[in-house]
Amino acid sequence: MKTYTALLKALVLGCSLLAGSAQAFALFSTFDNTLTTADPFQLGRLSRNGVAQDWIGTEAFPGVVNAATSYRYHTFQFNVGNAPYVEISVSSGSTLLASAYQTSFQPGVSLATNWLGDAGNSGQFFGVDSLFFQVIAIPNSVLTLVITETTGAAGALGGLFTLTADGFIDTDRNDPLAFRVPEPETLLLMLAPLALLAASRRARKGRPATAA
C-alpha cells in the first residue's frame, strides 16, 4: 500500500505538470536596439510626468511638451491575442521614453490619439533597474510600442534599449490557457510513475503463490 501511495503521489504530480506551466505569454522583445537615422521624427513629445501607467489606469494623458521640436522615434507592433493585460519593460539610458498605443501611433494627428500609457520617465530605477508600465489593450488587436528620444534637435542615436512586453488574461497575471504548454520534463514525470506501476504489476503477477 505504501508503494502505491508513493506512486500515486508521483502520478498526481506528473499529471498536474502535464496540465501546463502558468508562465507569462511573451508578446514581444527586442534587446540592445538603437534608434537610427532611418527612424522618423515626430514634433513634440510626451511629458515625463513621473507616473507610470498601470492596469487600474492611474496615469492620465501626460500632455505634450516642446511642440515645435523634432524627436526621433521607432515603433514596434504585435497582436496581443487573448492576453490584453500587457506589461512592458524598458531598459535604456536616460534619454528614451517608452509609450504604448492602441492599434496605431499617429504623431501627425496627435500624440494623444490612441494613447494607452507610458513609462512616465526615462532611464532606470537606481541606474540599473528597467522601468515598466502596464496597459490594457483590446483583445486580439494590434498594440504599438513607441520608443521616443527626448533630447530633441538631431536626436540622440546609438543609445541602446531593451524592450519587452508580456501579456496576461487578467491582473493576476494568469496566462492564456491556449498557450500553456507542457514542459519537456513533464512528460518524463508523467511516464515514470506509469512505468513503475506497470513494473510493479508485472512483479506481482510473476510472484509464485504461497501456501495458505
Next chain:
Amino acid sequence: MNKRFSRSAAAAALAMLVSTGVWADDLSPDVVSQMMSISSVKAGFTAAQKKMDSNLAYGILAASNDGRVAAFSNAITPLATTDVNGTPTTPTATSDSTVNFVAVEIFGDVDGIESAVNAAGGKVTYKSANWGAVNASLPVASINAVASSPSVTRMASNPGASTNLGSASTQGTISHDANKTFNLLGVNGSGVKVGVLSDSATAARIATLKTSGDLKATATALPGQNGTGSDEGTAMMEIIQDMAPGADLIFATAFTSAASFADNILALAAAGCKVIVDDISYFNEGVFQDGPIARAVNQVTASGVIYFSSAANSGSLTRGTSGTFEGDFKDGGPVTLSPPVSLNEGGTGRLHSFSPTAAVQNFDALTVSTSRVSLKWSDPLGASSNDYDLYVLNAAGTAILGFSAAGQSGTQDPFEFASTNASGGFPVGSRVVVVLYSGVPRALHVDTIRGALSIATSGSTYGHNAAASTVTMAATYWNSAKTGTKAFTGFPNINEPFSSDGPRKIFYTPTGAEITPGNVLFATNGGTTLQKPDFAAADGVTTRTPGFLPFFGTSAAAPHAAGIAALIRSARPDYTAEQVKTAMRMTALDSMGAGVDRDSGYGIVMAYAAVQYALTH
C-alpha cells in the same frame, strides 16, 4: 618654572601652527581643541549624565545654554522637542515645560521608572516588563532628575528606525513561479496565518484593499497595533496575499519602540502565526549580540515559527555600494597635534586608523552623503566598559559636523550615534573618525546608514535582521535579467545595488557571555560567523498601496519569501520551520557568487520548486 615655560612654549607652538594653517596630522588644531573640550565635558559627567546617550547628555546642556559646550555647540544636534503627547514643537527656553518634552527610552525597573516619569510631569507611552523598557515623553528640565532615579539603568533619545523600503502587485508571482503553485498544485497558503510587522497598516487602507480584492476578508491587525505612517505594512501584506492567496494575514506595528516591536513579535506568534515577517531596522540594535528584538525572534522560532526579515538597504562590497566598515581597533596615535603638542596632558584617547595597510589614516571619508552614522563595538549590551567616541568632520578635517561621545562605564550599550539636521546631511567627503577614549581594542562596526565609505568592508546586515534565528532576505529586481515578466533563472538575476550584504559576526550569546572567552576580535577569529543573507527574492514590484508603486527594497523581498513559506506550510502542515527552510534551500536558484555567498546566500527562493520538494520529502 619649567612647567610654566613648557606650557607657554606649547601654546606658542600651537598659535604658530594655527596661524600658518599647517599641520601634519589628519585633524586640524581647531578640531583637536574641540575634541578635547568634548572630552573635558564628558570627564565631568554626573552619575545621571553617564546613564544618558550622547544626544541627550549634550543636547540638554546645549538647550540650557551651558557654557561648557559653547566651543562645540554647532556640532550638537538639537533635541527634537515635542509636547507631552509627542506632537513636535519648536524648542523654547527650558523653563517652558508645556512644549519642551523629549521622547526617551528608559531601561531598568519599569515600575520605578513609571513612578519617576509621572512624578516629573512626564507621560509613559509604552511599558514593557518583558524587556525592562519604558518609552516616555519627559520635560527637558526633568530629564536629569529622572535619570538620577535608582530605577533607571540607562536612558536614550528614541533611536529611530527605518523600514527597508527603496521607494515602489506583485510581479513576484511570476518571478518566483508562485502562480504555478496555486494554479497547478492547488496549494495557495490556506490554513496558514502570517504575521506582518512594519511601520503601519491603517484600518482604512486594509478596508480599501479588502474591497478591491487585494487582501482577503480575514486580513486584520492586532487590536490597537495598526500604527501610523505610510501603510508600508499593507504593501507587504499585498505581496504575501498575491504569493499565497489563501493565507490569513495579521499586522502589528513595529514602529512604536524596539520593546513594543519585540512584544508584538511574541503577540503575533501567540495569535497563531506560523510565519512572521518584518522589514524594520532599529539603528541601535546590537551588531555583535542579540538585542531584545532578536531575542523575541529566538523565542518564537523556538516555538515553531519561521521568521523572515529584510537584510536592509545599506549596500554591499560586491556592488561597490558599501557604507559599512568592520575591523578591529587599530591604534593610529593619540588625539594630539603632530608634531606632538598636547593641550591636555591627560590626552583624549587614541585614534583608530582605518587604513588596511601599515600606513595610518585616521578617518574614513564618505563617498555618498548621509545624515546618520553609528559606531558599535564588541562589548556586551548593557555592560560596555570600553569607551569609544564617534566624530564626523568636514572634508578638510577642520571642523566637527557632528559627534557622539557618551560615556561607557559598565552599564551602557556599546553604541554611539552621530546625526545632523543639516540639509543634505553629512556631505560627500566628510570624515568619520573613531576615538578610543579609554579601554582596550575591540572589534568595530561603523555604519553610515545608506551612505558609502571610501574604505569599506562587507558585513552590512545586522541586528535581528541578521540574527541566527531569522531568515534574512536580500533583494533582486523582478526584471533583473531584463527579459520581462518571466521566472527567475539564477545568475542573470543579480542583487539590487543597495541590498545589504553579510556575513554577520557575533561575539556574544544573547545573555552577554563571550562565545569565545577572551577573544572578541576579528583578527583572532573570535566569536562565530553567521551566513547572511539566507536567500534573495523580488523587489520593485507593483502593489495597490499609494507610495509603493513600485515597491523597492529588501522590505519587498522579505514578504515574497514569507508568502512562499506560507505555501510550503499549507502543503505540509506537519513541517517544522527547519524543514520549511530546507525546502527553500534545496530548491533555491544560485545567484551572485557560485554556491553560498555573502550577497544572496543560498540564492533565489522559488515557490513551485520548494512546494514540490516539500510534497515529495
